[in-house]
Amino acid sequence: MKKFMTLLACCCFASSALASEAKLEAVKVGVDLQTVARGVDAVMNSCHSCHSLKYIKYHDLVNLGIDKSVVDTWRGDQPMDSAMLAQMSESDAVQAYGKAPPDLSLMAKARDGGASYVYSYLLGYYITPEGMSGNHIYPATKMPDILGISGITDEAGRAEAQGKARDIVSFLAWAADPDEQTRHKLGYYVLGYLFVLTFLLYLVKNQVWSKLK
Amino acid sequence: MPNRIIKWIDQRFPLTSFVKHELTGYPTPRNLSYWWNFGFLAGFVLMLQVATGIFLAMHYKADVALSFDSIQHIMRDVNYGWLLRYMHSTGASAFFFVIFVHMARTLYYGSYRAPRELLWWTGQGLLLLLMATAFMGYLLPWGQMSFWGATVITNLFQATPFYGEQVVIWLRGDYTVGDATLSRFFALHYLFPFIIIGAVIVHLVALHSVKSSNPSGIDLAAKDNIPFHPYFTIKDLYGLGLFLMVYCVFVFFMPNSLIEPANNIPANPMQTPNHIVPEWYFLPFYAILRSVPNMVGGVVAMGLSVMMFAFMPFLDRSRIPGGAHYRPIYRLQFYLFMLDMLVLGYVGYVPPTSQTMLIGQIATLCYFASFFLVPFISKVEERWLIKRGLPPQLMALMESESAGIAKRKLKPQRRKGDMA
Ligand code: HEM
Numbered sequence: 001m002k003k004f005m006t007l008l009a010c011c012c013f014a015s016s017a018l019a020s021e022a023k024l025e026a027v028k029v030g031v032d033l034q035t036v037a038r039g040v041d042a043v044m045n046s047c048h049s050c051h052s053l054k055y056i057k058y059h060d061l062v063n064l065g066i067d068k069s070v071v072d073t074w075r076g077d078q079p080m081d082s083a084m085l086a087q088m089s090e091s092d093a094v095q096a097y098g099k100a101p102p103d104l105s106l107m108a109k110a111r112d113g114g115a116s117y118v119y120s121y122l123l124g125y126y127i128t129p130e131g132m133s134g135n136h137i138y139p140a141t142k143m144p145d146i147l148g149i150s151g152i153t154d155e156a157g158r159a160e161a162q163g164k165a166r167d168i169v170s171f172l173a174w175a176a177d178p179d180e181q182t183r184h185k186l187g188y189y190v191l192g193y194l195f196v197l198t199f200l201l202y203l204v205k206n207q208v209w210s211k212l213k
Numbered sequence: 214m215p216n217r218i219i220k221w222i223d224q225r226f227p228l229t230s231f232v233k234h235e236l237t238g239y240p241t242p243r244n245l246s247y248w249w250n251f252g253f254l255a256g257f258v259l260m261l262q263v264a265t266g267i268f269l270a271m272h273y274k275a276d277v278a279l280s281f282d283s284i285q286h287i288m289r290d291v292n293y294g295w296l297l298r299y300m301h302s303t304g305a306s307a308f309f310f311v312i313f314v315h316m317a318r319t320l321y322y323g324s325y326r327a328p329r330e331l332l333w334w335t336g337q338g339l340l341l342l343l344m345a346t347a348f349m350g351y352l353l354p355w356g357q358m359s360f361w362g363a364t365v366i367t368n369l370f371q372a373t374p375f376y377g378e379q380v381v382i383w384l385r386g387d388y389t390v391g392d393a394t395l396s397r398f399f400a401l402h403y404l405f406p407f408i409i410i411g412a413v414i415v416h417l418v419a420l421h422s423v424k425s426s427n428p429s430g431i432d433l434a435a436k437d438n439i440p441f442h443p444y445f446t447i448k449d450l451y452g453l454g455l456f457l458m459v460y461c462v463f464v465f466f467m468p469n470s471l472i473e474p475a476n477n478i479p480a481n482p483m484q485t486p487n488h489i490v491p492e493w494y495f496l497p498f499y500a501i502l503r504s505v506p507n508m509v510g511g512v513v514a515m516g517l518s519v520m521m522f523a524f525m526p527f528l529d530r531s532r533i534p535g536g537a538h539y540r541p542i543y544r545l546q547f548y549l550f551m552l553d554m555l556v557l558g559y560v561g562y563v564p565p566t567s568q569t570m571l572i573g574q575i576a577t578l579c580y581f582a583s584f585f586l587v588p589f590i591s592k593v594e595e596r597w598l599i600k601r602g603l604p605p606q607l608m609a610l611m612e613s614e615s616a617g618i619a620k621r622k623l624k625p626q627r628r629k630g631d632m633a
Contacts, residue, residue, distance in 0.1 A: 201450050
């Protein structure tokens with residue numbers, strides 16, 4: 001028994017030792033249409049030049065509730081059901097940055113920490129003492145500081161950048177899991193139904209078993 | 214009209230008598246606890262996996278260039294495709310959870326002992342089939358973890374004596390995990406569940422020949438057995454309701470907690486993820502694999518760790534009935550074993566450091582020790598318990614049981630007559 005206690009103690013110690021990696025800033029993504037709509041707008045303006053969202057089609061945005069005329073300006077002469085491909089070609093991006101920018105459709109679920117990872121990454125840029133650009137979350141990243149967070153010194157500017165990052169991440173969370181709201185809603189019905197059904201089964205079970213003496 | 218049809222069938226096929234004997238009238242110990250619900254639940258989850266799997270297969274493409282996209286097609290374009298996929302991916306975890314509880318129940322109550330050895334071994338076979346099925350299914354979404362998990366595990370077959378290299382290529386159908394591997398894994402992932410169904414039938418035939426064990430560990434007198442229907446049909450349905458509630462919490466509210474984030478990145482053979490982890494249900498065995506510094510040794514240890522359960526009927530020498538119920542030392546050993554599994558699972562999950570390596574090695578030793586010490590502990594424990602004095606009715610039962618076993622050993626052919 002003592003052996004196992006020491007083992008358990010070791011486990012606790014080991015898990016606290018692990019937690020010392022770069023800390024993510026937790027973010028609670030917005031699910032309301034306004035936030036997500038601001039997020040698409042920011043992504044179209046700041047990210048779409050380099051990044052694709054190949055699993056999202058323009059008409060998905062219209063179905064989501066974004067104004068059709070706005071979507072029309074984004075898609076230009078591409079058809080409504082074409083995927084949101086990046087404006088820059090992959091080979092150009094590799095030439096410019098040394099690495100192809102990854103597709104963002106699933107980004108909010110594709111890293112440990114999910115949306116919080118992307119949020120912390122976007123806000124993680126800083127200027128090193130040598131005057132170089134660094135990132136706390138992904139130190140060797142080839143992506144430039146898109147939100148310009150490393151140049152912001154005042155609180156108001158920082159808050160604005162955080163708000164924008166949250167909008168972006170909220171949209172990316174939607175893009176990664178567009179049916180989440182439907183799923184939750186259906187989930188409540190299913191659980192409610194199961195709860196009633198199980199309760200009734202419990203009553204029937206008691207009744208059937210009460211015949212046994 | 215239905216009665217006439219049934220009568221017509223009964224004259225040509227033992228329908229009513231089969232249903233009466235094996236289903237509704239099957240005599241079941243009345244004292245079964247809720248731990249006995251998990252066998253039925255395993256069967257239910259199997260059906261759920263087959264049903265969702267067949268519909269997924271209608272939209273899935275087994276091709277390295279298409280499979281990742283086809284999963285997204287299922288998730289986004291197919292009507293309720295996300296539900297199918299989340300039910301299936303959550304169902305795999307649910308399956309292992311249910312099976313692990315089912316096995317723990319058997320270990321705790323000693324239901325693997327005579328005359329249920331064959332039943333236990335068919336269960337062991339089912340575990341292996343389930344593991345193979347889940348492992349192959351996990352490759353299908355063709356994400357980073359799919360690819361690297363399959364690469365790591367197929368690579369282990371390098372440990373095969375003399376033909377290691379060839380066996381790995383033979384399994385993959387190529388020098389690396391690729392299109393050939395994906396296609397064959399899909400074909401086999403489709404096939405194996407049906408083999409599992411066949412094995413489940415064998416499992417049930419064995420069960421119905423030796424009958425269910427029960428928490429007292431003693432074969433009950435006929436009056437303590439009650440018909441399966443309606444008592445256990447309703448109890449199983451009630452348990453199913455409870456199970457479905459937990460399952461649906463995962464399916465509807467946290468399905469992604471069971472999918473590794475890196476599996477949302479398409480497979481990339483050029484880029485190894487910094488930390489390859491298997492699904493949670495393989496973690497304890499994975500930890501054992503990593504605990505042995507030598508690869509062949511690790512593979513042998515891992516294979517043995519899964520197969521150890523099969524030796525339990527030989528290892529447990531105690532004649533005290535009732536599994537852990539009347540056996541305090543065995544009970545303690547059981548709980549320590551559960552704890553050891555959790556430690557191993559944790560060690561398998563975290564990136565290896567010298568510290569977790571050491572913990573893993575100690576836990577691996579404890580794992581095997583908990584099996585290999587069973588013969589000695591069970592003998593000593595039995596002597597101690599008898600000296601201390603068992604309840605008289607238990608002693609009487611032990612005597613009649615060992616007489617029964619001796620009889621069977623003397624004249625195995627008598628068994629058939631005994632049963633009838
Ligand atoms: C023994 C029962 C089964 C188990 C334990 C099982 C397990 C799994 C697992 C772990 C995955 C990967 C899930 C993911 O991460 O997305 C998977 C995928 C898949 N399975 Fe199964 N499966 C079973 C039965 C079946 C059957 C009977 C079929 C079809 C006839 C099937 C068809 C598929 C397909 C098409 C996929 C790829 C789609 C996807 O990844 O969601 N499965 N399975």
